[in-house]
Amino acid sequence: MLEARGLTRRFGDKTAVDDVSFEVADGQMTGFIGGNGAGKTTTMRMIMGVLEPSAGEALWNGEPMTREHRRRIGYMPEERGLYPKQPLIDQLVYLAQLRGVAPAAARARGLELLERFGLGDRAKDKLEALSLGNQQRVQIAASVIAEPDALILDEPFSGLDPRAVDAMADLLREFTSRGVPVLFSSHQLDLVERLCDSLVFLAGGRVAAQGTAAQLRRSGRVRHRLVLDSDAGWVRDVADRLGIGVVDVDGPRALLELPDDAEGRERASDELLRTVMARASIREYAEVLPQLADIYREVA
Structure with a gap:
């Protein structure tokens, strides 16, 4: 070694x-x-x-x-x-x-x-x-x-x-x-x-x-991609109320940054999905792991 x-x-x-x-x-x-x-x-x-x-x-x-x-x-x-x-x-x-x-x-x-x-x-x-x-x-x-x-x-x-x-x-x-x-x-x-x-x-x-x-x-900031069947602009207000960061919204797509701690992340994610499903159909909700280049920029 x-x-x-x-x-x-x-x-x-x-x-x-x-x-x-x-x-x-x-x-x-x-x-x-x-x-x-x-x-x-x-x-x-x-x-x-x-x-x-x-x-x-x-x-x-x-x-x-x-x-x-x-x-x-x-x-x-x-x-x-x-x-x-x-x-x-x-x-x-x-x-x-x-x-x-x-x-x-x-x-x-x-x-x-x-x-x-x-x-x-x-x-x-x-x-x-x-x-x-x-x-x-x-x-x-x-x-x-x-x-x-x-x-x-x-x-x-x-x-x-x-x-x-x-x-x-x-x-x-x-x-x-x-x-x-x-x-x-x-x-x-x-x-x-x-x-x-x-x-x-x-x-x-x-x-x-x-x-x-x-x-x-996993040590970097884990983000989630939310894709609706309609414009996702209104998701900003929901996210702000739940303490979820909004990185970007582009038409039906929203890129979100959930709380760092596991318990807070799970709670915010569950509440987000319940609220959004009451108003729209969700096409995709997936974790987006950072690229190595993004991690390096963050730690450096």
């Missing part, structure tokens, strides 16, 4: 990361979400030992992380670190050897990964001859070629076309199926929600929220 415990990083008077703690369990994929400058990259760098924490620590299986632990982590940094004038397969073999993989095994694994990402016929090409999207594919291959015990990937899906995104997603699932913990950052919330077992929202250098997508959706 990979764990960040109280990680803090200061640059002079500025605190870029402030007491960040979270866990990435074995076989779990965790999405690291935050706007530009939220502290995601700095946190990843501290975990990998690229930056020294001002406070806190990174742990591997409950022990302080060492150089040897980090050698077994596949890391994809924000600034891509490949060599533009070196053939693809040569640098993949070189990077794998740095992590203790034998040359023959490294070459076989490198060719396999290039083939998987649609670059099998370009193994001897120089990196600079590739498009930015294809360079990203090679960088991904470099991060996984040594069959790491954990993966930490900073924006791995950036610049990838849909086909490459699917290939990358399948690859990550293969690692988690073997018990490998995976942490990756992304601005693509729909992709994060589809892939990840848990999410960590970072804002202003602090953890603003964390949990599964379902847990986070």
Whole structure:
């Protein structure tokens, strides 16, 4: 298990990361979400030992992380670190050897990964001859070629076309199926929600929220959509009297925000339905869970 415990990083008077703690369990994929400058990259760098924490620590299986632990982590940094004038397969073999993989095994694994990402016929090409999207594919291959015990990937899906995104997603699932913990950052919330077992929202250098997508959706403001067979403008007065917020009314549709506490929400909902049914026919009354983007805006 990979764990960040109280990680803090200061640059002079500025605190870029402030007491960040979270866990990435074995076989779990965790999405690291935050706007530009939220502290995601700095946190990843501290975990990998690229930056020294001002406070806190990174742990591997409950022990302080060492150089040897980090050698077994596949890391994809924000600034891509490949060599533009070196053939693809040569640098993949070189990077794998740095992590203790034998040359023959490294070459076989490198060719396999290039083939998987649609670059099998370009193994001897120089990196600079590739498009930015294809360079990203090679960088991904470099991060996984040594069959790491954990993966930490900073924006791995950036610049990838849909086909490459699917290939990358399948690859990550293969690692988690073997018990490998995976942490990756992304601005693509729909992709994060589809892939990840848990999410960590970072804002202003602090953890603003964390949990599964379902847990986070339930922690946000739950709204209800009411659809009548006629104009719903008059529902505003009913809602105000019952302490129900009206987010929007558009023709026969009303979007309502019920009280936060369960008892008050149930009571208000029951009374709303009784009152409305006495005056109109209800076509739909359904809970509307917030999108992850809405939750992030709220907590940030």
